[in-house]
Amino acid sequence: MGQIFKAQILTPKNQKTVLFYDPGYLVVSDEGKIEFVGTKNPRQKYKNYRFHDHSDLIICPGFIDTHNHLPQYAFAGIGDFSLLPWLKKYTFPRETQFKSEKTARPAANNFFTSLLKNGTTTTLTYVTTHFSATNIAFEEAKKAKIRAIIGKVMMDSFSPSALQEKTEKSLQDSLELIEKWHGHDRRLFYALTPRFALTCSSKLLEKIATLAKEKDVYIQTHLSENLEELKLVKKRFPKAKSYTDVYYRAGLLTPKTILAHCIHLSNPELTLIKKAGASISHCPSSNRFLMSGQMPARKYLTASTQLSLGTDVAGGYSLSMFNEMREALETSKSYINPLKPEEVFYMATLGGAKALSMHKITGSLEPGKEADFLIIDPLKFTPDPNTKYQNPTQILSQMIYRGSEFAIKNVFIAGKKLN
Ligand SMILES: [Zn+2]
Incomplete structure (x- = not known):
């Protein structure tokens, strides 16, 4: 049966504008597609649809997290080091444990459940170098019914021996996972996942680019996160003009490539990324937590880079996109012309969908799209219930700064309530 939801509705129109319907109506078909969004009461037209009156609540699109690591969630919040020593002390030992299903299965289950609790309906996720752990991650994502692009990490050089792969085996395992999962249920997709330049040979990077083209899959990797990392990349790839050029030469920059961090980019590097149509996943809380630096988001937006x-x-x-939005806002205040609530809301929703070429399916509430949305209780973040702010920017700002998973009442993907 189709459904009608009445609530305050917030949805991005574009990078700068958020549409606000108050009271608004969201009409969802039996198949989970959005049929109508707006202020005009649709109950006459959709007489047989079930009506849900959420007049005191907010509806917004589900969030899209374009960079995270499933195996690392267990130690979130621990890390008194910068990137390279932190990888050695926490990340690699933990990822090594994913050889065993006993670790991989419950971790994957908990991870996708936690993403949904936080309102994330679409995720781009790294697993480990293990074929089995990645296969398990897909199985658990399928059970959770989340939209997910997942990849087995690829590392064939300068990696801990327990995680390092042979080049051909790394490609073969990835190919097998692509055949099995890419496009599954139209909800699960594959991303080839070279961890970063420092753990990959040029040969592996080049072959990944060829495979991505052949199979039309995503590519995810890290770029220009930490200054020590930059120095090492220069040493290991002396012919490359820059860190970005390492990926460019290999053919890894495509419209389906998502590059995480990109803190220390030169203007020619920005141009390479933009020309290729690749996009940047801005990770402001991680950048601060691991003392990697601050990405100049406004500068990149002005250069028309997709963020x-x-x-x-x-x-x-944290897996909370509320947190990521406020970190993005706060970090941008170190620069002239900081970001606005509307802009970070766009980045967490429709901007994410664009980066993943899924903007025709999800990321905003528009007729024809899948009904991926959140029901949010503003009382959970309103400081004083006797004083309510009605201007959409003010509502959005309080939701971003004071929102958390506890404000999310329900999560819907394709019109189905998941929790
Ligand atoms: Zn990362």
Whole structure:
């Protein structure tokens, strides 16, 4: 049966504008597609639809987290080091444990459940170098019914021996996972996942680019996160003009490539990314937590670079996209012309969908799209219930700064209530 939801509705129109319907109506078909959004009462037209009166609540699109690491969630919030020593002390030992299903299965189950609790309906996720752990991650994502692009990490050089792969085996395992999962249920997709330049040979990077083209899959990797990392990349890839050029030469920059961090980019590097149509996953909480630096988001936006938001758990300490939006706002205040609530809301929703080429399916509430949305209780973040602010920017601002998973009452994907 179709459904009608009445609530205050917030949805991005574009990078700068948020549409606000108060009271608004969201009409969802039996198949889970949005049929109508707006202020005109649709109950006459959709007489047989079930009506839900949420007049005191807010409806907004589900969030899209374009960068996170499933195995790392267990140690989120721990990390008194910068990137390279932190990888050694926490990340690699933890990822090694994913050889066993006993670790991989419950961790994957908990991870996707936690993403949904936080209102994330679409995720781009790294697993480990293990075929089995990645396969398990897909199985658990399928059970959770979340939209997910998942990849097995690829590392064939300068990696801990327990995690390092042979180049051909890394590609073969990835190919097998692509065949099995890419496009599954039209909800699960594959991302080839070279961890970063420092753990990959040029040969592996080049072959990944060829495979991505052949199979039309996503590519996710890290770029220009930490200054020590930059120095090492320069040493290991002396022919490359820059860190970005390492990926460019290999053919890894495509419209389906998502590059995490990108803190220390030069203007020619920005141009390479933009020309290729690749996008940047901005990870402000991780950038601060691991003392990597601050990405100049406004400068990148002015240069028309495509930006979305990533929690980068566990470089980031939280799976909450509310947290990521406020970190993006606060970080941008170090620069002239800081970001606005509407802009970070866009990055967490429609901007994320664009980065993942899913903007025709999800990311905003528009007729024809899948009904991926959240029901949010504003009383959970309103400081004084006797004083309510009605201006959409003010409502959005309080929701971003004071919102958390506890304000999310329900999560819907394709019109189905998941929790
Ligand atoms: Zn990361």
